[in-house]
Amino acid sequence: MGKNLGWINNVLKRIIPLLLVIFGSTLILSLLLQLLPVGLKDLYIAPGDPASIREQLKSLGLDGNAFTFYFHWLNDFIHGNFGYIIFPGGGREPVSNRLATALPISLRLVVYVQIFSLLISVPLGIYTAYRAGRRSDRVISYSLFAAASVPNFVFGLLLAIFVGVQLGWLPPLGYIDPSENLVGHIKTMILPVLSLSIPTIATYSRLLRSDVIATLREDYVTMAASKGLSNRRILFTHVLRPSSTTLFTSAALNMGALIGGTLVIEQIFSIPGLGTEIGIAIFSRQFFALQSYIAIIAVGYVLFNGIIDVVLGFVDPRTRERRNA
């Protein structure tokens, strides 16, 4: 009985701070909106008779103060109403319409980037750690270091210019849905995924490299080597697992940065995803839509972190004990 309660306690301990983060970040955003020099009322309320204006104010939650505005939005958001895009003159389009098409595209992009980055960076990290200090490690590590510090949109630009236009190997812009044409989909996604992946791969493999180097110094690795286990066996069964925790954690934390990155990459490659929608919303001042977009990003970010926490518990049971302590 006591044991069960302890488990629930642990889950609560982990979930409550995450909920607070979602709550806090959306509240901050909502308060920021109140500080805009152009009032929300001036932007979104179509002129009309007092009754219709009152009606509009009420439906947008603008009839009270900053906090009632926030809770109006929060209530709607929890109930799956993500607000409206409001056109000049008062026409409205539900944000959920836009999300239904844009979100899957961006998610696909981000998932491809994560999978591709991990596939490349895990072997690269292990290899450079295993050869630490040798010439091959130095060459790879310095190139990765340079790659990690270059903004991803610079890679996007250079790839689009040279691979997309000059060489003409891949389409430099556009998006094709996989249900339409799978080969076309892959072709349009290669350059955006590459440009987001290069800095990510560099960061991940550098992290894994330093973790693997630290693990290789542990006594049980020396023990395994002295038992006569092969290097490959030691690296993949004894070293990789305990070394991968930092990598997974930072991969989860990287979700936020990746979504920020898609904002630019989607615009370079004309991909109609969430990043493009956010760009449109910012420049056309659709703040209701923006609030929901950003809340969804915050929820996603927090969810990924929660999931990673659980996954890490399985990968390395030591972290489970450490956290419960």
Place this chain on the structure above:
Amino acid sequence: MSEKSTEISNKSDAERLQIRKERFALLRRNKAFTIGIAVLGFWTLCAIFGKYVTPFKADEQNFEFVSISPNHTYWFGTDANGQDVFSRVIVGSRLILVMSFAATILGTLAGTSLGLITGYFKGWFDTIVMRLLEAISAIPAIIIALLAIAAIDGKSPTLTVFIIAFVFTPNIARTVRAAVLAEAEFEYVAAAKLRTERTPHILFKEILPNVMPPIIVEFTVRLGYAIFAIATLSFLGAGVEYGSPNWGTQISENWAQIFNNQWWPTAFPAIAIASLAVSVNLISDGLLEVFEI
């Protein structure tokens, strides 16, 4: 880290000076650091003296030579407005360097003060501030910046600097706070309290000098991110005047030309951004190695 700090904390001024000298010597021998400083120094010189030495004026338009590929006269070619790309790249270093340094200095000042205070006093104030900072960092930085800039004043570099400083404050505060938490346990802090020194004295004269290494490293790391952020924002058309010689703006203005096979007006500023970003990261990597944190 903590062992090292005790060491430094208990040493006399002469010994501290010795440590400083040794670190400086190590830095000079560090290849990554030297290359980083050289490249950053080059761009700084360009930012200060660039407009006096470029072969053409940055905003000089020559309609007889529009969209010319790189050659002897126009080293990086000309863009669709007949402007010399080389001159614009050289002069363009100015705005991004000034903005990123200003934003990083502001953010570091704010973050350091916040980190010192929360790390030293702990308690409920610390808990609340830390939770708040965590909430801010759940939103991608570039989105907060873009949102605020678009909402308030789309073309103001000053505003952009303040917003980037604001966005960076949480990360810096967190780094400083962690260092202060460890530092506040040492005897010299307790001794200063016993001497009934005033709190600002303890914070800024006693603790601050001992947490400088992580602050310096964090400064260079943030400087790299600031360059990244400003380049991205100006590429998206936020925070700078349209048409100004500025790498991000140059790229977005000439972007459409790549489909006419004119790669030079975008590729050269893009490479310039990359070189500046890499140089700052090389510097922070060198510092990290020498400070051993």
